[in-house]
Amino acid sequence: MRAVLFDMDGTLLATEQYWDEALVELGAGWGKTVGPDALAATAGVDLDGAMAIVRAAVGVSRTPEESAADHTWVVDRVEQLMAEAVTWQPGARELLLACHADDVRTALVTTTPRALVTHVLGHLRADLGVEPFEVVVCGDEVPARKPDPSPYLQAMAALDLGPADCVVVEDSLTGSRAGLDAGCRVLGVPAGQVLPAEAGLTVAEGLEGVTPAVLADLPHPVRT
Structure with a gap:
């Protein structure tokens, strides 16, 4: 990964x-x-x-x-x-910082428009003291929004990486579908939705205790 x-x-x-x-x-x-x-x-x-x-x-x-x-x-x-203000989900700040420490590249892929994301990025920079993401893809900058895979395909193109190199972290059914259809492994951390069992999708209760090594070990989908 x-x-x-x-x-x-x-x-x-x-x-x-x-x-x-x-x-x-x-x-x-x-x-x-x-x-x-x-x-x-x-x-x-x-x-x-x-x-x-x-x-x-x-x-x-x-x-x-x-x-x-x-x-x-x-x-x-x-x-x-x-x-x-914005508030981290439990374990999210630690996972993002661990990615930085382990030289794992990061991207933010969101349906939220750029104007709103700009506020969020300002809060995160102030909190972390570093640029949080190498690539940011917003909902008003893509040809189609999730569950279409376009946002994740656009992020991977900007990183010059393929789906085998990337793991998607999502909380929703539409977002997980977008990540899977982009060819990536997906860690789903749903809140209020049920994510169905599917090849390439691993469901967890949250991000606490999740590390880059955990993400790297997620099973690849078996495609025929």
Whole structure:
């Protein structure tokens, strides 16, 4: 293994909660309550898809113009929250630093737009004292978003590495699917979703105790 490709929201950082908070506030603005099942279904889904899930769950119809305004409002709200602070998932900071110490290359591959990721990277640089990732691929910089493999293929191309050299770390079904379809081994650390057994996918309860050596030993998928 020569590189680890990390998802951001819910995997490395507890930023998924910001999207949930904004969607709950959006629903409240419609006079509706967005419940935990609807929020769980949005994990790993891009914002337009997440808003569609929420609208269906609470029974709200919006015009295209209203949907566009909702999209802008949610992004602005999450940007406010991310600008204030971000929190590591347990074990994530230690794993990232261990990758740096072991000369394992790192990339961030996220559905979150670049404008928001810029705030996150600023927090991480200040905390770690180093540039956290060699490559950063954001959701508004790819031809297709997860579960399409394009984001991970783009990250590997930027690193000039192939899938046999890389391990993907993800928390969602859509993200895991993207990593597997890119040909990589995937460590799934789900929160609120069930990841089905599949060749190339290893599921763990979290990142505590996970090291580069653990990732390097993950089984390769057997493809026929």
